[in-house]
Amino acid sequence: MEEELKCPVCGSLFREPIILPCSHNVCLPCARTIAVQTPDGEPHLPQPLLHSRGSGLPAGAAAAPPLDHDAAAGPACSGGGGSAAGGLGGGAGGGGDHADKLSLYSETDSGYGSYTPSLKSPNGVRVLPMVPAPPGSSAAAARGAACSSLSSSSSSSITCPQCHRSASLDHRGLRGFQRNRLLEAIVQRYQQGRGAAQGASAASAVAICQLCDRTPPEPAATLCEQCDVLYCAACQLKCHPSRGPFAKHRLVQPPPPPAPAEAASASPGAAQGAPSGGGGCKSPGGAGAGAAGGSAARKFPTCPEHEMENYSMYCVSCRTPVCYLCLEEGRHGKHEVKPLGAMWKQHKAQLSQALNGVSDKAKEAKEFLVQLKNILQQVQENGLDYEACLVAQCDALVDALTRQKAKLLTKVTKEREHKLKMVWDQINHCTLKLRQSTGLMEYCLEVIKENDPSGFLQISDALIKRVQVSQEQWVKGALEPKVSAEFDLTLDSEPLLQAIHQLDFIQMKLPPGPLLQLEKCCTHNNSVTLAWRMPPFTHSPVDGYILELDDGDGGQFREVYVGKETLCTIDGLHFNSTYNARVKAFNSSGVGPYSKTVVLQTSDVAWFTFDPNSGHRDIILSNDNQTATCSSYDDRVVLGTAAFSKGVHYWELHVDRYDNHPDPAFGVARASVVKDMMLGKDDKAWAMYVDNNRSWFMHCNSHTNRTEGGVCKGATVGVLLDLNKHTLTFFINGQQQGPTAFSHVDGVFMPALSLNRNVQVTLHTGLEVPTNLGRPKLSGN
Secondary structure, three states: OHHHHEOOOOOOEOOOEEEOOOOOEEEHHHHHHHEEEEOOOHHHOOHHHHHOOOOOOOOOHHHOOOOOOOOOOOHHHHOOOOOOOOOOOOOOOOOHHHHHHHHHHHHHHOOOOOOOOOEEOOOOOEEOOOOOOOOOOOHHHHHHHHHOOOOOOOEEEEEOOOOOOEEEEOOOHHHHOOEOHHHHHHHHHHHHHHHHHHHHHOOOOOOEOOOOOOOOOOEOOEEEOOOOEEEOHHHHHHHOOOOHHHHHOOEEOOOOOOOHHHHHHOOHHHHHHOOOOOOOOOOOOHHHHHHHHHHOOOOOOEOOOOOOOEOOEEEOOOOEEEOHHHHHOOOOOOOOEEEHHHHHHHHHHHHHHHHHHHHHHHHHHHHHHHHHHHHHHHHHHHHHHHHHHHHHHHHHOOHHHHHHHHHHHHHHHHHHHHHHHHHHHHHHHHHHHHHHHHHHHHHHHHHHHOOOHHHHHHHHHHHHHHHHHHHHOOOOOOOOOOOOOOOOOEOOOOOOHHHHHHOOOEOOOOOOOOEEOHHHOEEEOOEEEEEEEOOOOOOOOOOEEEEEEOOOOOOOOEEEEEEOOOEEEEOOOOOOOEEEEEEEEEEOOEEEEEOOOEEEEOOOOOOOOEOOOOOOOOEEEEOOOOEEEEOOOOOEEEEEOOOEOOOEEEEEEEEEEEOOOOOOEEEEEOOOOOOOOOOOOOOOEEEEEEOOOEEEEEEOOEEEEEEEOOOOOOOEEEEEEEOOOOEEEEEEOOEEEEEEEOOOOOOOEEEEEEEOOOEEEEEEOOOOOOOOOEOOOEOOO
């Protein structure tokens, strides 16, 4: 948060901060050093400056309004940093030797060359150079001339050191800008808290190991000058052995903790007592006054236009608190105004809501830093392990491997250095962003704690925008590691001696578990589609994949696909069932681990049509394959696109045309059923064939269960297949024709139909099992 509390000009904590029109803050003493005078045009310059360069100050300069109410007698014009008007040293009687210099300084201060100074503040903001007073003139006269150089004949302005937007000053000068009392209070609290914290921690600072996984970490025993890392004795042996590339690193004793005197010299009190780098300007009360003021109750802010009136309303158009006199005098009369307390609560709520997003990103960033540090440690450990393995293999070979061993060691070292550099770059980048977001968040929380509505509303809009911008900097992919900690490098030492010079790293590891792409996995009717991919940073070759599926009842897995594709569809599953699926990859080294298990639910009811690919060539389909007829007088078979092996299913067929009393047959069949004769004449089909008066059940050309009731044009035939009870039931116009048992029949069944050219039917699917169907009407054989 400290960066939020520092002035962008002097680099120190804010003193008497004022709010510029762009919503940024700057110290009042620093504002005097960067305010300049900009001419409206050449004709508006003072007449003595236009006609004579040999005279002293322009006429009327002594009576010009000062930069602010304190500028004439305060210390703002006597600072070592120099103000914009500081170059007008001397009075009218300074002597002819300095007339040309005085004229040149006057032109510079009036706006020409005001952005070509030689001085810079600690934060890089340019300020005007200090101009020495002419010889023979008193210091008081020089300060008076400097403070009065901003004459009424030209306009004064100030440029924001952060966004570089210029703002004009009115007759009140810098006092026309509102004081940020909220920021002053936060600075005072921060100074007091920081002083107590530094005093408590100065004596307890001890150098600790930076790679230790113990809690708490062990004290550091050595420091590597090249790595700039502190190690305890155990971590030094583990992570920084004195061999290989680390053999030339220099290990020294860790630096001692800072002495209490040094810690005290860096305390905030001492820092506040020294003059700022931005100039010699000091706040009127000094550091002591600020500390004393922090314990006393702050004065409630009043309207700058009407100093005796407190703020009571908020002008939405001007985005500023106003008093009731501002509304009566007409300046804000036509503007939209709202109660001060209501707007205070509304802006607080907006800022809190925006902070939630930044808080979540900061939490993710902290977790990401932990992940990166773990990767860093794994890279170190894995790199050392691979180096040791490589050295052991190369030492076991003949002398011809010596030169090749050095090359391979270089490859490993470069790979590790590349990974370390990438991880360190990400750590530094993420740490910087996290520090900025955390500082902004802490500052905003301090602002929210304040009970000054007007002070809060002065800065709330800018803070809300800054918080939103801070949240947007965490773009997608910013919290993902760019490199993997794995070193996929293994030497194959079995080739013959003449192939030594062609030795290189090859992959001998098992492939990792694939990642299921849930957004591409789906179900349709009783089929499921699965898609997967390999994880990123995977260098292991993959020869193929094995997809496994259970039986839909939580049973054992079975292989349903083996191949190189990463997308697979499995048909013929049970309806209204839950399947578990998993996949694994394999290569020449073996089979890798399984992926995570995905759960897929098949449809409750079946949606299907007639299958043009499985039907007889005389079958004619229309209406999106839902209506069927035939071009032959002989019976021809067509199957449905669904396949049933479990559950209860129901579908209906509407008779659109029925001529010359034919015998259509309705039922189920295997995929291998004979297609050129009536359904049910072979052992692959179970059907009911019906004329205009009666119906029969037929299987293996055997007629049973004759039932009264036939079909005609407009009739509806229902088929109920219950594979749990092994029954097949038929209905004509809602009247049950009698159940037919499948005695010990298992397998996969498809809806089937046989008809000739005298019949046309339309299929209706996706129906729930009816509960109000009639009882059967049985008759003799």
